[in-house]
Amino acid sequence: MQREMIEARKPPVLSVGFIGWCREKLFATPTNSLVTVAILYGLFSLIPSFIQWAFVDATWAGASSSECSSEGACWAFISSRLDQFIYGFYPQELSWRVDLFFIQLAAVLAWLMIPVLPGKKYSLAYGLIVMPVTSWIILAGGLLGLEPVDTHDWGGLMVTLVLAMYGMLASLPIGVLLALGRRSEMPVVKTFCTVYIELWRGVPLITVLFMASVMLPLFVPEEIVFDKLVRAMIGIVMFQSAYMAEVVRGGLQAIPKGQQEASDSLGMGYWQSMCLVVLPQAIRLVIPGIVNTFIALFKDTSLVLVIGLFDLLSIVQAGLNDPAWLGTSTEGYLFVGFVFWIFCFGMSRYSQSLENNRQEH
């Protein structure tokens, strides 16, 4: 018989805390241990030498690749040409206008994304309607006493962001309309939208861009001079909106028919029930798909290099041809990859936070 109470004891050291976690998660079975060791070995053999190359032995400033140490990365290529990578050939004395465009974009995004800031409705309206107009005025000029700057002089990160911003802002609403059209009961609308979607989805973006830049001018009268950048933009929007339409359609199909019937029975018209009842639910459902399309769109903007537009990737590539900077292509591509990754990762995180918000109710 137990005469004395058993005192609470601490758990064995090997089952809790860091050691316990390692035993359970990293070395639970022989295979598990083997995989852990192999991956850690791989990381240990790669990461230190990468850090050595990219940071410790790197050269951060200089005027040509001959000034760079042969052991480390030649970041001087990036730092000496950073202005060009960001502003392209935009006149230097006017580069504040590009900065203004960046600041506006960043401010609208911050307003939208930081949960505590009030007036999300206004920020959305500003971002969707006002920002595209003001951005164009700021960058292209010719209005309000701003000196006109031809789009031939645009380049670098700025072109990438311009293409991505207009592409996203236009492809979502057009995609929504196409998705609604494809579900329409009017045969003409339905057929048009279905054909449109299937046509654009079945063509590679490069072909679309070539068409926009080379073939379109053959078909339209010579007097109508379409800006090359605008043509590329239209091509990207046409292409991505077809993808967007299918993403949104997936969401629409997940909404029960009863929602539409309930809003019908309350006397709401088609656009009212779509905009107030069906779409808000459908779009929330497909946020991951929409962001996925946005990320693809963002990266696909780099394809405009095939029609001779200088986005971030092609301006860096052009810089690599400079005899002064021979042998710096690794640094160049790493830099481009890093910049693209920052933006795409940001979008991905934002979509996750939106999804978490949604799950709250």
Added chain:
Amino acid sequence: MLNMDNNKDALSPVIEVSQVNKWYGQFHVLRDINLKVMRGEKIVICGPSGSGKSTLIRCINALEEHQEGQIIVDGTELNRDLKNIEKIRRDVGMVFQSFNLFPHLTVLENCTLAPVWVRKESRAEAEKTAMQFLERVQIPDQANKYPGQLSGGQQQRVAIARSLCMNPEVMLFDEPTSALDPEMIKEVLDVMTELAHEGMTMICVTHEMGFARTVADRMIFMDDGQIIEEASPETFFSNPASERTQQFLGQILSH
């Protein structure tokens, strides 16, 4: 029972369905349906599943289209004219078996959405009306919750309040208690009974025969897309004329 204080309209039909036929493809779902509903009248429609009773009331607010015959609601003929359809839908409320509340909106927003956008009421006005109706269905304290946070019975009561906020002339109930757990059926039926006593014109498709007995002015039995029997509840339950009605009642009242 007719409300005599009500005006001249008291004796005119608010819904007139004459010679209505409907097909789903080749399948003849509604056959020569004739039905007049007086203002303030409560009608209960019952019948086996697939008999066309839901289809009939869904034709009255044009959720389904009829191919032959005429439906007139409150003086407006239901035809392909979208204006007429939208007017009729504003005047006719409907409660569904599966509630169909809008899950992305709060209870209060569910109730104010249509008044604000369809009837162009101010938000404050619509919210005031909505709170009155939520009090009548006894859930004012849930106004700021989302539908997903409520029980089935509560959701159905919100759905009733949502329809009432449009100030309808007629309420259609499409098996409003069929998706509910037994202990929640009563709270919904109580709300419906109270509504009936206040003089609302109601057409209910339901199998709740206790409710039918206390509330209905007229019982309708449907089978195979036709109205088989139409009678006062007393006659209907004690002395049904058709054999099929007797069989049906025998089946649902036996347990």
